[in-house]
Amino acid sequence: xxxxxxxxxxxxxxxxxxxxxxxxxxxxxxxxxxxxxxxxxxxxxxxxxxxxxxxxxxxxxxxxxxxxxxxxxxxxxxxxxxxxxxxxxxxxxxxxxxxxxxxxxxxxxxxxxxxxxxxxxxxxxxxxxxxxxxxxxxxxxxxxxxxxxxxxxxxxxxxxxxxxxxxxxxxxxxxxxxxxxxxxxxxxxxxxxxxxxxxxxxxxxxxxxxxxxxxxxxxxxxxxxxxxxxxxxxxxxxxxxxxxxxxxxxxxxxxxxxxxxxxxxxxxxxxxxxxxxxxxxxxxxxxxxxxxxxxxxxxxxxxxxxxxxxxxxxxxxxxxxxxxxxxxxxxxxxxxxxxxxxxxxxxxxxxxxxxxxxxxxxxxxxxxxxxxxxxxxxxxxxxxxxxxxx
Amino acid sequence: xxxxxxxxxxxxxxxxxxxxxxxxxxxxxxxxxxxxxxxxxxxxxxxxxxxxxxxxxxxxxxxxxxxxxxxxxxxxxxxxxxxxxxxxxxxxxxxxxxxxxxxxxxxxxxxxxxxxxxxxxxxxxxxxxxxxxxxxxxxxxxxxxxxxxxxxxxxxxxxxxxxxxxxxxxxxxxxxxxxxxxxxxxxxxxxxxxxxxxxxxxxxxxxxxxxxxxxxxxxxxxxxxxxxxxxxxxxxxxxxxxxxxxxxxxxxxxxxxxxxxxxxxxxxxxxxxxxxxxxxxxxxxxxxxxxxxxxxxxxxxxxxxxxxxxxxxxxxxxxxxxxxxxxxxxxxxxxxxxxxxxxxxxxxxxxxxxxxxxxxxxxxxxxxxxxxxxxxxxxxxx
Numbered sequence: 001x002x003x004x005x006x007x008x009x010x011x012x013x014x015x016x017x018x019x020x021x022x023x024x025x026x027x028x029x030x031x032x033x034x035x036x037x038x039x040x041x042x043x044x045x046x047x048x049x050x051x052x053x054x055x056x057x058x059x060x061x062x063x064x065x066x067x068x069x070x071x072x073x074x075x076x077x078x079x080x081x082x083x084x085x086x087x088x089x090x091x092x093x094x095x096x097x098x099x100x101x102x103x104x105x106x107x108x109x110x111x112x113x114x115x116x117x118x119x120x121x122x123x124x125x126x127x128x129x130x131x132x133x134x135x136x137x138x139x140x141x142x143x144x145x146x147x148x149x150x151x152x153x154x155x156x157x158x159x160x161x162x163x164x165x166x167x168x169x170x171x172x173x174x175x176x177x178x179x180x181x182x183x184x185x186x187x188x189x190x191x192x193x194x195x196x197x198x199x200x201x202x203x204x205x206x207x208x209x210x211x212x213x214x215x216x217x218x219x220x221x222x223x224x225x226x227x228x229x230x231x232x233x234x235x236x237x238x239x240x241x242x243x244x245x246x247x248x249x250x251x252x253x254x255x256x257x258x259x260x261x262x263x264x265x266x267x268x269x270x271x272x273x274x275x276x277x278x279x280x281x282x283x284x285x286x287x288x289x290x291x292x293x294x295x296x297x298x299x300x301x302x303x304x305x306x307x308x309x310x311x312x313x314x315x316x317x318x319x320x321x322x323x324x325x326x327x328x329x330x331x332x333x334x335x336x337x338x339x340x341x342x343x344x345x346x347x348x349x350x351x352x353x354x355x356x357x358x359x360x361x362x363x364x365x366x367x368x369x370x371x372x373x374x375x376x377x378x379x380x381x382x383x384x385x386x387x388x389x390x
Numbered sequence: 391x392x393x394x395x396x397x398x399x400x401x402x403x404x405x406x407x408x409x410x411x412x413x414x415x416x417x418x419x420x421x422x423x424x425x426x427x428x429x430x431x432x433x434x435x436x437x438x439x440x441x442x443x444x445x446x447x448x449x450x451x452x453x454x455x456x457x458x459x460x461x462x463x464x465x466x467x468x469x470x471x472x473x474x475x476x477x478x479x480x481x482x483x484x485x486x487x488x489x490x491x492x493x494x495x496x497x498x499x500x501x502x503x504x505x506x507x508x509x510x511x512x513x514x515x516x517x518x519x520x521x522x523x524x525x526x527x528x529x530x531x532x533x534x535x536x537x538x539x540x541x542x543x544x545x546x547x548x549x550x551x552x553x554x555x556x557x558x559x560x561x562x563x564x565x566x567x568x569x570x571x572x573x574x575x576x577x578x579x580x581x582x583x584x585x586x587x588x589x590x591x592x593x594x595x596x597x598x599x600x601x602x603x604x605x606x607x608x609x610x611x612x613x614x615x616x617x618x619x620x621x622x623x624x625x626x627x628x629x630x631x632x633x634x635x636x637x638x639x640x641x642x643x644x645x646x647x648x649x650x651x652x653x654x655x656x657x658x659x660x661x662x663x664x665x666x667x668x669x670x671x672x673x674x675x676x677x678x679x680x681x682x683x684x685x686x687x688x689x690x691x692x693x694x695x696x697x698x699x700x701x702x703x704x705x706x707x708x709x710x711x712x713x714x715x716x717x718x719x720x721x722x723x724x725x726x727x728x729x730x731x732x733x734x735x736x737x738x739x740x741x742x743x744x745x746x747x748x749x750x751x752x753x754x755x756x757x758x759x760x761x762x763x764x765x766x767x768x769x770x771x772x
Contacts, residue, residue: 212698
């Protein structure tokens with residue numbers, strides 16, 4: 001019975017001069033999400049988008065629920081501009097949406113329609129009451145609202161509200177470089193970044209043979225899930241073995257982790273520049289492990305002059321896991337391959353590394369050469385979403 | 391980079407003759423053996439030939455061989471099928487603590503279904519004690535299941551002695567998981583007194599996805615898969631004719647020159663063991679002494695070296711080995727076999743399994759030892 005899907009994108013309609021750009025991006029992303037389904041029209045009107053349905057509401061809605069920027073959706077029934085037809089369509093809509101109370105709310109941009117909005121409310125409401133069982137009208141706290149829009153081309157009737165993911169269309173706020181480890185946190189950080197409109201390039205540090213080829217496959221699989229929300233993404237794999245060996249051979253054990261993170265950020269900075277990404281994203285959460293204390297973060301941040309975004313900084317582990325499960329990365333993240341070789345993690349890492357001592361320790365390290373060597377051997381992959389995911 | 395493949399207990403390369411036979415079955419002799427027409431009959435004849443070949447290697451009659459989807463199905467079928475067929479005679483089973491998961495997990499399921507299972511512990515060499523078995527046998531014991539060769543450390547169970555004991559002291563049926571021993575050690579099921587025996591194709595240079603269960607003539611066993619008359623009604627499902635033909639050829643090739651081939655494996659294994667222990671300080675062999683175990687499996691640990699890391703380093707040099715088990719470092723779950731041997735923790739974490747096949751040559755010894763030495767030294771230097 002539904003002929004189209006009404007898509008609302010609240011937040012971006014507020015964004016002044018950027019609005020057309022935001023809207024175009026959203027429509028692009030919606031089109032990409034619907035690729036593979038039969039072609040259809042999308043119409044942008046008054047801060048909303050109408051997407052034609054071909055008896056495929058569930059498939060369309062499920063795909064669009066992954067498109068950031070969409071606040072909510074409603075399936076819409078269409079009726080010719082005749083009161084009887086509008087009443088019948090309204091009854092079908094009422095029955096398709098659960099609840100025991102309702103009210104009818106009419107808008108009438110088409111002023112040539114003979115009845116006023118309050119009159120339509122009354123006529124349709126009375127019809128619904130007499131043609132349904134156990135339903136009441138509640139104008140103050142209705143269980144659901146039956147919307148009737150009288151427009152030039154016909155009447156639109158809708159009630160059900162399907163939540164969207166919210167946020168901003170991927171791409172509108174620029175590109176971010178996500179440090180992705182294969183653990184639970186970083187994919188969630190990537191997801192949250194995309195939710196605020198960032199397009200991602202992912203950077204993974206690979207320490208073969210200290211971590212296995214399968215841990216790289218795991219990261220690719222995680223990126224594939226993220227691509228299901230933001231479209232194809234680039235994955236940069238940086239060889240990190242020689243750097244870890246050099247740190248182990250030249251630096252005091254208590255600073256392994258701090259120095260390792262500083263080396264990662266140095267490489268991230270260079271990769272971010274190549275990728276035209278003005279920010280770095282990490283899955284760090286304050287206080288979770290030794291490298292995630294404020295002091296550690298401060299010492300690690302010293303080597304980058306880009307904003308380091310930490311979307312999960314104030315999240316508990318349980319909250320991170322909850323989102324990881326919901327977005328589909330958790331089961332991949334817990335596959336039992338090492339993401340950071342335990343061989344290089346000391347038993348007692350410094351939780352408050354003093355900057356001066358860390359810098360002194362790094363003097364024994366050929367920092368520039370190691371970074372250079374790593375950058376010369378990057379592997380760059382493009383990860384496409386699973387065909388069924390979008 | 392040339393490859394030295396030393397992970398033959400995980401799986402083997404199919405031999406060219408096997409591939410040829412399979413190709414023919416897929417592209418030309420593709421009939422369904424159950425079809426009445428000539429193509430069906432041709433395929434049925436190929437199955438018969440494979441059955442003879444697979445039976446020949448263990449001294450069974452072809453009519454006692456039932457093809458399955460692999461060793462796991464054969465093990466599942468033997469245990470569940472026998473337990474169901476004999477549940478009125480008794481509810482007790484005996485096996486060992488170092489069996490393959492397809493036995494152990496099936497036993498756990500049987501326990502949940504009301505059966506009782508005794509798990510015999512191995513001695514430090516990975517061999518069970520006959521006295522333990524004797525003590526465990528009861529009037530209501532319906533099945534004893536032991537592996538001929540352990541997949542992780544290569545220890546061999548005294549199958550013939552076990553059979554004598556089981557048959558003289560009980561009514562129980564003896565099942566032997568011969569998946570790792572098939573084609574590696576001689577074992578005649580009639581002479582040894584075995585009632586059920588599991589086999590697999592891909593451990594002997596045949597294809598994956600095919601195995602067999604030997605069921606001694608007259609033994610009652612409930613089927614696992616229902617709904618077809620294939621395999622004389624005991625295992626439903628259209629036969630995997632290409633896989634079965636390939637399995638047959640592999641069994642035939644394994645039987646040809648059996649003694650020379652297994653002797654060569656044994657020589658390579660002993661030389662690898664001798665040199666690795668002599669040339670890498672602290673290296674220790676896990677499980678049976680090299681001359682006692684199966685001719686193709688060597689399990690060894692190096693102090694201060696985690697198995698997974700060493701495997702990946704060797705892999706960079708084109709040498710493929712495995713950990714003693716599917717040990718997952720993050721879960722810190724060691725192999726149940728190495729745990730049952732009560733090895734020290736570092737030996738469990740460091741256990742590397744080298745397993746040989748028909749294609750390995752003595753020329754591979756030297757580069758293998760050199761690679762082990764260099765990789766271990768590199769790790770020690772870190």
